[in-house]
Amino acid sequence: MIGPSTRRLAVVHTGGTIASRPSPDGVGVTPQVAPTVSGLPGALVHDLRPFNLPSPHVTPAHMLALSHLIAGLAPEHDGVVVTHGTDTLEETAFLLHLTLGVQTPVVLTGSMRHAEEVSWDGPGNLLDAAHVALHPASRGRGPLVVFGGDIFDARTVTKVHTTAVDAFGGYPGPIGRIDRAGATPHVRFFARPEARPTYHPAALTARVEILYAYAGWTGEGYAGAEERADGSVIAALGTGNLPAELLPLVARTAGGGKPVVIATRTHAGPVIPVYGYPGGGATLVAAGAIPASFLNAHKARLLLMVLLSLGKTREEIRQVFEEGAF
Known part of the structure; x- marks a missing residue:
């Protein structure tokens, strides 16, 4: 029986290691059955499985479909948890974060170890995520990531280790923590909720490619990406610098109306147009490139994809990145 104080939690399973076990054919592990939430008194759990994929198979189209699904679930639930592969x-x-404008808490989690390992971290992460999703202080914060007891902002969280159970981090660190030392979990946030814009493309129709800078790069692969894509992101060096040979290529692309966003391959920190030598950040911006602010290359790609799919011009895109409207 559903009482007036019963909390409603939707758990959306999408696959990943948290749902994985050794394959019947003996070749590695594959997504099969996700764990269920237990230890949540007074909660009604609604499980869904829109797809069951290893995370390298998840595409932006899957992500947008998930956003639409959660938007439909949010009004009827007090919280939503998404289980997902960590990659x-x-x-x-x-x-x-970019496309979901609901106040209902949405929390993503997963695991680094599969269900038949003795130290499987899936059930603990799932229970933590459920408690955070149902906590009143989680409302209005946008999607969160819960892993290893830490609570992260979707804009800054990143996977920092390939195998460790505390695989997620990202500067400036977690925005909260959940501890389950006693019978009542203690959810604590270190930051206040922030207002944020959201964007609502019907589909992600734009193609955006990422290029990775390295010492001695003279533009190999650039022309092909420029031709195929509607926009490009370059994971540049340091504060957003490139070898001199890239300056005329970036100027050509930007002059043709296609946005080129400069991120950094460094693990943390903003892109700042400081240097005035050929290929330095100041010369790239003067040539029409757009600094990615503090977003890493793969998140800058998603923002650029969303904006291009909405038909935004290069100058409108520049304004979004410069103002941090994400």
Whole structure:
């Protein structure tokens, strides 16, 4: 029986290691059955499985479909948890951050170890995520990521280790923590909710490619990406610098009306147009490139994809990145 104080939690399973077990054919592990939430008194749990994929198979189209699904679930639930593979979890979290304008808490989690390992971290992460999703202080914060007891903002969270159970981090660190030392979990936030714009493309029709800078790069692969894509993101060096040979290429692309966003391959910090040598950040911006602010390259790609799919011009896109309207 559903009472007036019963909390309603939707758990959306999408696959990943948290749902994985050794394959019947003996070749590695594959997504099969996700864990269920237990230890939530006074909660009615609604499980859904829109798809069951390893996270490298998740596309932006899956992410947008997930956003639409959650938008429909939010009015009828007090919280939503999404289980997801860790390889692209931060990208799904950020796409939801950009496109999902609900006040209902949405929390993503997963696991680093599969169900038949003795130290499977899936059930603990799922229970933590459920408690955070149903906590009143989680409302209005946008999608969150909960992993290893830490609570992260979707804009800054990133996977920082390939195998460790505390695989998620990102500067400036978690915005909260959940501890389950006693019978009542303690959810604590270190930051206030912030107002944020959301964007609502019907589909992600734009193609955006990422290029990775390195010492001695003279533009290999640039022309092909420029031709195929509607816009490009370059994971540049340091504060957003490139070898001199890239300056005329970026100027050509920007002059043709296609946006080129400059992110950094460094693990943390903003892109700042400081240097005036050929290929330095100041010369790239003068040539028409757009600094990515503090977004890493794969999150900058998603924002650029959303804006291009909405038909935004290069100058409108520049304004969004410069003002941090995300």
